[in-house]
Amino acid sequence: MMPSYFFAHGAPSIVLEDNAYTQLLKHFKEHAPKPKAIVLFSAHWEETVQNVSAAETYETIYDFGGFQDELYQMTYPANSDRSLVEQIQKLFEQQGIQNVRNEERGLDHGAWAVLKLLYPDADIPVVALSVNRNLPNEQQYQIGKALAALREQDVLIIGSGGTVHNLRKLNWRSGGIDEWAEQFDSWLQNKLEAWDTEALFRYRELAPFAQEAVPTSEHFIPLLLAMGTGDSNRQAKLLHRSYQYGNLSLSCWQFN
Template structure:
């Protein structure tokens, strides 16, 4: 079987309800997956695994973690039983060590919804090994970008690298009772600024996120934007796969890096 190069992806995973109410982004994720060579393995950095040190999941069969509350019962019945890949995880730790980015093995971490929820739409059979990598809360944007750069060679081995977060993420500003609410300018303006910079190969501007318009309103905390920095490190060529908003101000963009 020939080995194909896969892209790096940034996925806005949205509300946990995406698992059962896919809106526009669920079909977009499905279309994306069927247009890619089938991965040998998938590596995901999720906004929902913040850590002190950089960690890599070495579990052979991580549990599906429903790391949220107050949603319909059927959401808590979903399982995503994809295996892990201990050998690949240990190799990733070696790659990071060689890149002066020490990482630690974690065999106990369950899979949070930032991992399994988008993969439900992309690879619903849950047969492809999935490895999760943590998001160190003290890392700068440049350091997270460097993690993506160190792991980027895995793309040449038909391994899919994903940063799972959200292009905008201010839960206090969402129109929870009105799914078709109009998108405020502060959200669309921020999203358009990011896409403009990436489209013009100005990755440095995005890594210097403090200058972005309405940054505090779109990201009161940075953990849902940080996986974008990881995805940016995986490849220098940006393309926009999908763009939409949910609940008014929740950006659901999908980006590809080759």
């Protein structure tokens, strides 16, 4: 069964960087079977109703400003997969999850920056999925769980976001790591490895420095979505964690 993953996408410039985290992503395909298709939840696509992307060939969305010129020249012209889109919609409908097909939207940087590092040739079909910060955490998990059957069909499911993602607290000159960010991520690691969903769903009230780490939930939600796909086996493994700018976490979780 294909594992699912959570990848932090950091700043858009991550796709140009060379560090331990980007090396992990660049060499990911060497240690994992090539998927038949990729299903990706992006923190940068927010909708109040679950959207399922179905563009024939995706345009590249540059949903950021002030970064290197080279980023605005990059493209990721992946194709969708109509049969997979239909299957995803059917799986959602079976669980009572309202959804709509979106044939217009391209891939935002939460999707293409990660995919560019993982599979730079853009030769694997991609279905992007939106997130909805208005839903309770239990329901986020259930949305991921609804797609678990896809893992048996060699479909790679990815949540793209960030566990500690507070742009107002970034320290662009810092060479160290803020203790509050580490404390939040350590708490998170403990609960994920124990598959303690009761605590995870209540992270805002239970986790140390939750408000600092997760001022808004859209970047955290993809973690719960990816985790939900692993509900049958309930095994979580931290593959990498590092930080940029004092507290912006770059983490990768695998769910089996």
